[in-house]
Amino acid sequence: xxxxxxxxxxxxxxxxxxxxxxxxxxxxxxxxxxxxxxxxxxxxxxxxxxxxxxxxxxxxxxxxxxxxxxxxxxxxxxxxxxxxxxxxxxxxxxxxxxxxxxxxxxxxxxxxxxxxxxxxxxxxxxxxxxxxxxxxxxxxxxxxxxxxxxxxxxxxxxxxxxxxxxxxxxxxxxxxxxxxxxxxxxxxxxxxxxxxxxxxxxxxxxxxxxxxxxxxxxxxxxxxxxxxxxxxxxxxxxxxxxxxxxxxxxxxxxxxxxxxxxxxxxxxxxxxxxxxxxxxxxxxxxxxxxxxxxxxxxxxxxxxxxxxxxxxxxxxxxxxxxxxxxxxxxxxxxxxxxxxxxxxxxxxxxxxxxxxxxxxxxxxxxxx
Amino acid sequence: xxxxxxxxxxxxxxxxxxxxxxxxxxxxxxxxxxxxxxxxxxxxxxxxxxxxxxxxxxxxxxxxxxxxxxxxxxxxxxxxxxxxxxxxxxxxxxxxxxxxxxxxxxxxxxxxxxxxxxxxxxxxxxxxxxxxxxxxxxxxxxxxxxxxxxxxxxxxxxxxxxxxxxxxxxxxxxxxxxxxxxxxxxxxxxxxxxxxxxxxxxxxxxxxxxxxxxxxxxxxxxxxxxxxxxxxxxxxxxxxxxxxxxxxxxxxxxxxxxxxxxxxxxxxxxxxxxxxxxxxxxxxxxxxxxxxxxxxxxxxxxxxxxxxxxxxxxxxxxxxxxxxxxxxxxxxxxxxxxxxxxxxxxxxxxxxxxxxxxxxxxxxxxxxxxxxxxxxxxxxxxxxx
Numbered sequence: 001x002x003x004x005x006x007x008x009x010x011x012x013x014x015x016x017x018x019x020x021x022x023x024x025x026x027x028x029x030x031x032x033x034x035x036x037x038x039x040x041x042x043x044x045x046x047x048x049x050x051x052x053x054x055x056x057x058x059x060x061x062x063x064x065x066x067x068x069x070x071x072x073x074x075x076x077x078x079x080x081x082x083x084x085x086x087x088x089x090x091x092x093x094x095x096x097x098x099x100x101x102x103x104x105x106x107x108x109x110x111x112x113x114x115x116x117x118x119x120x121x122x123x124x125x126x127x128x129x130x131x132x133x134x135x136x137x138x139x140x141x142x143x144x145x146x147x148x149x150x151x152x153x154x155x156x157x158x159x160x161x162x163x164x165x166x167x168x169x170x171x172x173x174x175x176x177x178x179x180x181x182x183x184x185x186x187x188x189x190x191x192x193x194x195x196x197x198x199x200x201x202x203x204x205x206x207x208x209x210x211x212x213x214x215x216x217x218x219x220x221x222x223x224x225x226x227x228x229x230x231x232x233x234x235x236x237x238x239x240x241x242x243x244x245x246x247x248x249x250x251x252x253x254x255x256x257x258x259x260x261x262x263x264x265x266x267x268x269x270x271x272x273x274x275x276x277x278x279x280x281x282x283x284x285x286x287x288x289x290x291x292x293x294x295x296x297x298x299x300x301x302x303x304x305x306x307x308x309x310x311x312x313x314x315x316x317x318x319x320x321x322x323x324x325x326x327x328x329x330x331x332x333x334x335x336x337x338x339x340x341x342x343x344x345x346x347x348x349x350x351x352x353x354x355x356x357x358x359x360x361x362x363x364x365x366x367x368x
Numbered sequence: 369x370x371x372x373x374x375x376x377x378x379x380x381x382x383x384x385x386x387x388x389x390x391x392x393x394x395x396x397x398x399x400x401x402x403x404x405x406x407x408x409x410x411x412x413x414x415x416x417x418x419x420x421x422x423x424x425x426x427x428x429x430x431x432x433x434x435x436x437x438x439x440x441x442x443x444x445x446x447x448x449x450x451x452x453x454x455x456x457x458x459x460x461x462x463x464x465x466x467x468x469x470x471x472x473x474x475x476x477x478x479x480x481x482x483x484x485x486x487x488x489x490x491x492x493x494x495x496x497x498x499x500x501x502x503x504x505x506x507x508x509x510x511x512x513x514x515x516x517x518x519x520x521x522x523x524x525x526x527x528x529x530x531x532x533x534x535x536x537x538x539x540x541x542x543x544x545x546x547x548x549x550x551x552x553x554x555x556x557x558x559x560x561x562x563x564x565x566x567x568x569x570x571x572x573x574x575x576x577x578x579x580x581x582x583x584x585x586x587x588x589x590x591x592x593x594x595x596x597x598x599x600x601x602x603x604x605x606x607x608x609x610x611x612x613x614x615x616x617x618x619x620x621x622x623x624x625x626x627x628x629x630x631x632x633x634x635x636x637x638x639x640x641x642x643x644x645x646x647x648x649x650x651x652x653x654x655x656x657x658x659x660x661x662x663x664x665x666x667x668x669x670x671x672x673x674x675x676x677x678x679x680x681x682x683x684x685x686x687x688x689x690x691x692x693x694x695x696x697x698x699x700x701x702x703x704x705x706x707x708x709x710x711x712x713x714x715x716x717x718x719x720x721x722x723x724x725x726x727x728x729x730x731x732x733x734x735x736x737x738x739x740x741x742x743x744x745x746x747x748x749x750x751x752x753x
Contacts, residue, residue, distance in 0.1 A: 003661065003664055003665040003668050004665070004668050004669065254748055254750070257750060258749075258750065258751065266751050268750040268751050269750070269751045269752065271741070271744075274740065274741065274744035274748070274750050275737065275740040275741075275744070277744060277748055277750065278685075278739075278740040278741075278743035278744045278747075278748065279685075279740065281682070281743055281747060281748060282682050282685060282686045282743070285662055285682060286655065286658040286659060286662050286686070287658070288662075289658055289661045289662040289665050290654075290657070290658040290661070292665075293658075293661050311653075311654045311657055311658070314651075314654055315654050315655075315658055360647075363647050363650045363651060363654075364647070366650050366653070366654075367646050367647075367650050
């Protein structure tokens with residue numbers, strides 16, 4: 001298992017580090033939030049990310065992409081986590097790109113180059129209830145003429161408020177099937193939901209949305225396998241984003257402990273606080289290993305990746321939460337203010353915990 | 369075939385031909401292994417044969433230089449040997465504080481005479497060592513140790529006592545931290561000396577633990593005369609040797625890489641966990657995996673040129689706390705069966721005794737709190753009090 005970064009990976013990490021710190025620092029997220037931006041991310045940033053090759057990181061070279069693999073996607077996401085960067089990277093460059101690649105049909109051949117250039121943004125519509133549960137999809141695709149009629153509801157469709165195309169999972173008589181539906185399709189209603197982390201998703205209602213065989217991604221009734229691949233890709237990359245956010249908030253807290261004075265002392269001198277930080281340091285080291293190991297398995301041996309991805313997402317679910325909670329507590333009253341960034345990390349981590357399955361979900365999944 | 373592939377093929381063939389079948393079964397506990405030494409009684413002919421064969425190859429301490437009884441293997445070869453031994457479930461031929469602790473310190477700090485005198489017999493399992501570190505008033509605060517060592521011209525005179533000396537009652541020799549100077553700071557004036565446990569004035573008394581077993585002793589020194597050539601490194605500067613050795617020990621104690629996963633242990637008990645217990649087991653499974661991978665990552669980083677340094681404290685802290693959690697869950701799984709203390713069914717309370725023993729993991733070799741202090745100071749660079 002590739003436990004150490006290769007020279008190429010180190011170079012990518014450094015270039016992503018500089019890029020996001022420069023082009024998409026936390027202040028950008030604040031501005032998007034405070035201006036109530038309609039898109040929810042900077043279009044200039046997304047164009048720059050395409051320019052850098054980040055948008056096409058998973059897309060093959062024949063489709064104009066860079067085919068750098070999941071480890072690379074994770075290293076990019078880690079830096080986005082550090083800066084709380086808002087962008088359609090997860091929805092489009094990871095989830096949609098993996099779905100199109102896995103299906104490998106004509107439609108994929110047409111859409112993938114548009115993802116690489118940043119021209120098309122896509123969203124994945126899977127969950128329907130309060131929690132992530134791809135085994136409980138109730139939306140139906142019933143036969144109608146030459147095609148299907150889609151009926152049902154979707155929740156937490158990340159970037160669904162402004163995506164051009166929606167990949168939606170629905171039940172047909174033959175089993176779960178994925179469809180690529182234009183966002184402006186007749187009968188599709190998307191309500192933008194601004195989330196606690198100032199990012200955006202959508203609740204969607206599909207009412208007799210007419211689709212044909214051309215809209216089917218992959219094969220009818222065989223959506224399960226593609227969906228599993230897609231979800232695992234998203235989970236591992238999201239875990240990498242959580243790693244970046246946790247590491248950043250941890251380092252900020254460590255610096256604060258070296259500055260803040262109370263009782264005539266630097267508070268970092270207090271052993272009660274030192275031990276909490278030292279414990280968190282150890283947990284973060286394990287979390288880092290877990291994320292990199294899961295990304296490596298996805299690249300090297302995707303068929304056996306599922307349990308490793310679940311272990312990584314579960315581990316980050318608990319460690320990132322711990323990092324965020326400790327950061328608020330150790331910053332004292334300042335940690336409760338909107339002025340400091342700490343709260344923004346707490347909020348993003350809360351959303352990332354839920355998204356694509358929390359620790360409880362993955363612990364149960366590993367067991368079954 | 370590359371050199372390493374050839375080494376693997378030869379190693380595999382040699383092990384197949386030379387490892388006795390009795391030595392390919394798991395050890396139930398430490399005391400089942402071969403510890404060697406002057407008074408060692410082999411538990412079987414196979415145990416004796418296995419030690420002799422491995423020692424002749426230099427494979428009891430594979431990475432040590434050949435002239436000192438090792439085989440001079442590179443890291444890559446050493447790793448292959450370990451893998452090939454694991455492949456056939458071969459037991460380690462020798463369990464030895466000489467190999468794990470004293471040897472590395474002697475290789476780094478010992479004189480050529482000392483290396484030639486002690487290392488080869490350690491490799492052959494002819495001498496069994498114990499470690500004289502902690503004292504009744506110097507536990508976590510080890511540097512405040514007070515065992516007195518006076519220079520009497522021709523010899524050193526040692527007076528004092530040690531505690532938590534592992535297997536002192538069975539050891540032939542001791543490597544011992546003593547106070548040679550009291551005038552300065554506590555880290556100065558500590559010396560690292562070696563002496564025979566049969567020297568007049570040395571006595572030991574086993575300490576019975578909560579597990580009912582006695583792996584540790586109190587060790588007393590009354591006017592013990594030690595030859596002056598038995599000083600390792602410079603006089604008064606033994607603390608650096610002590611710290612070097614502790615770092616080694618921490619990596620070893622923290623090493624749960626070879627521990628049987630808790631899920632497997634519970635399955636072997638014949639327990640079918642309910643959902644709550646299963647969730648606890650799965651959480652542990654995740655941490656067992658992440659920890660063993662982290663251990664490999666850190667060793668790989670160290671190989672690439674970086675030193676483990678204070679990170680060994682992370683491995684020690686996390687590894688021992690993880691092992692305590694493992695045994696708590698195993699006791700939960702075993703229920704009433706795990707509480708039996710004296711029965712054949714329970715193998716004389718084996719699980720309960722192991723569970724109790726793990727409580728010491730986060731105390732010995734530097735407590736968890738001391739490890740967290742080290743991480744806070746040296747990695748996080750938080751200010752001292």
